[in-house]
Amino acid sequence: MKRLAIFLYGVGSYAVFFATFLYAIAFVGNCPLLPRTLDGAPQLPTLQALTIDILLLAAFAVQHSLMARPVFKRWWLGLVPEAAERSTYVLFSSLALILLFSYWQPIGGVLWAVENSVGRGLFYAAFAFGWLLVLYSTFLINHFDLFGLRQVWLQLLGKPYTVLPFKTPALYRIVRHPLYVGWFFAFWATPEMSMTHVLFALMITVYILSAIQLEERDLCEVHPEYEAYRREVPMLIPGFNRRRRAQADDEAAA
Template structure:
């Protein structure tokens, strides 16, 4: 029963994540599919709204970073089953985003507005490409392990968890962080950049760049070969020679 309960918990956490992911697309893209989006009529004075939005972004960043640290995981798994650790991280991240969606306050003001039809199509295409790249990248590195499903499935079968080997499939031969590159497209490609959207894009971009520093430090400790990969393949902007060098590095490993 305990194994089944952990498995169902993992499924429920994933379901919350996936619903949150879909909502996030509509939220950031101002799609009329959800009750609240990133833009709208300001309901509070600018300073009050700004403080609330910054606090919401900070809560998400702290939760997302602290719970991802190896030291926190070691402490956390004394309280919860190790198989449920990733699912719990995914659930808490989703809840932090849900809180952000619910309490987010529009600031008003417009930074840019593209009226040209071709320009709008190009930016909307970039927005869609970004979300597709994010999802595609998760499957390249094992989507089900990243979001905790593999862990709870293995414990349901009574099998020990084995860490994934270091690999550089697909887009990872071009850049080290295609998933984060996708977020940049998703957050910055918009034909109408409001002050609210700009705050969100700037804060999340700064967080991503900081997160890469910590993530790569952990990856170099867990996978010694990552250091060579890091020297050969660019972080976010691809170059023509990156794919060939990364492929040679993978074949040599």
């Protein structure tokens, strides 16, 4: 019965995540069917709205990073079953996003607005590409392990969980973090860039760049071969490492 309960908990957590993921696409894409979107009409004074938005983004960033740290996981495992740890992380991350969606406050102002139909189409294509790249990247590294389903399935079968071996499939041979590249497309590609959108995209970008450093440090501890991978494959921009090495070689030769 306990195994089944943990399995159902994991499936439920994944369902909440996937619904949140779909809602996020509509929220960032300003779907008119939603009660509140990223670039909606301002409802509060600018300073008040700005403060609320920063606090919401900070709450998500703290939750998302803190619960991913090994030290926190070791403490957390004293409270939740090991098989449900990842599902709980996924659930809490989804709840943090739901909180953000529910209380987000647009601040108005426009940085750019593309009126040309071709230009708008290109921005929307880049937006869709970003979300598809995010989803595709998760399947390259085992989508079901990343979101806790593999863990609860193995415990339902009575099998021990094993850490997945380090692999660099497809896009991971081009950049180390194609998933984050997808997020950048999803958050920055818009034909109408409001000041609200800039705030959201900029803070998420700063968070991602900071989180990568912590994530890679943890990966080096679990997978020692990651250090060589990090030296050979660029973080986000294809070919960047090679250009940097070539520049260093030129400077050394001079």
